[in-house]
């Protein structure tokens with residue numbers, strides 16, 4: 001082959017690779033039935049977690065919640081399809097036993113997507129004015145994302161999804177003291193550096209974090225728009241069609257460091273973040289008033305918000321891929 005032929009073939013290969021990559025983020029509306037997401041059920045899953053008290057590493061509540069999440073996911077995905085990824089990490093006072101919890105639906109499908117949230121809660125209420133050294137209930141921060149994913153798991157048990165869906169619940173997301181980034185995102189960092197399945201490459205991932213509060217606002221988070229703008233626009237378009245444009249705002253959000261950013265950095269899986277925040281005047285992040293305070297408890301949780309997020313995800317999973 002001469003040089004021009006080789007160059008031509010290389011360009012063709014490059015284009016086809018790029019197309020395959022992009023195809024994972026192309027969506028069309030298909031005429032499929034979408035099962036009904038129950039906000040009552042998601043709410044109950046959040047309440048159950050909060051009732052275990054703190055889901056702070058090395059506490060009783062953390063261990064109890066781990067067993068509950070494993071059992072619930074096994075109910076829905078089957079005993080053989082739930083996998084605890086256990087590891088040890090250095091905390092502020094000794095080692096911590098952490099666990100990422102993974103549940104796979106439609107395991108025979110090679111075409112897969114990933115849905116994630118963090119299941120640990122913050123050990124301190126550093127944004128509160130009282131009892132700042134005490135843990136937060138974490139109904140919204142932690143609990144809401146997990147609650148919505150458990151409800152989706154319940155739906156998928158009864159209605160097998162058209163693609164493979166992996167739920168990944170990260171541990172140790174919210175452990176670090178303010179500014180100590182190394183002690184945040186411990187579970188997602190471990191997961192990204194130690195993939196439980198070698199070469200695991202879902203089309204994309206969607207992270208849910210603080211997705212349950214009354215009056216939540218989800219602008220288009222900046223890193224999500226960098227890594228997977230088509231997916232963000234599709235999800236926000238679905239929300240608009242369903243009348244949830246007042247929650248999923250069609251406007252730029254801030255750049256939020258979260259589990260999705262870690263995975264986007266360490267792997268080639270594009271992951272976006274649905275997260276309640278707003279963008280301040282100078283582009284800084286503003287979180288809800290209850291963030292990292294004792295007020296992050298069941299009274300801030302809104303079934304309307306849970307329903308909106310759940311329905312948008314169900315539509316994407318069952319009817320757009």
Ligand SMILES: [Zn+2]
Pocket residue numbers: 122141174292
């Ligand atoms: Zn947090």
